[in-house]
Amino acid sequence: KAGVTQTPRYLIKTRGQQVTLSCSPISGHRSVSWYQQTPGQGLQFLFEYFSETQRNKGNFPGRFSGRQFSNSRSEMNVSTLELGDSALYLCASSPWTTMNTEAFFGQGTRLTVV
């Protein structure tokens, strides 16, 4: 069974640019969440999509946005990049049913903003 796939794995961008990250969840999983991991702030929740609808949103500025497609694949976009956006971005997928809320994480995309 294929796991959660994130692309690209590494990315270097310049301040002011925008970036799009992609996440392919495990087949059959309808919930996809995104997290930012930095040494200073730890793991922080960005947003969650469930059946193409944003169901939850964390405390991040509007420069961070996302979407989910009908095949449950998700993309995350960050516009007007800042140095502080340098982080490991992790995507997690889950069936998110009453009986199964286990979430599986992808390998992450390491974004460096210079």
Next chain:
Amino acid sequence: ELKVEQNPLFLSMQEGKNYTIYCNYSTTSDRLYWYRQDPGKSLESLFVLLSNGAVKQEGRLMASLDTKARLSTLHITAAVHDLSATYFCAVDDNYGQNFVFGPGTRLSVLP
């Protein structure tokens, strides 16, 4: 606002010893998750605890949940070097996959 605390944040222990990592959270939740992260790697799911009194064991690790005390424990039995990693607990607010993570416990098991 849901907050999750872990202690200790750093743990250095000898092989063969036992120890417990504690995870406290601030608001009502029936679901708690434990993850392991190796340096430079992603998060590996260890345990999902879905009700008060839940106890799960896998190898040398055992996790439990007390929802009334808002406390989960991860007990390590007879530690081995391979268990060296950072361990995170996470809680959701019952409204979806929006985990609030603890700061992590960095475990080093020394020979």
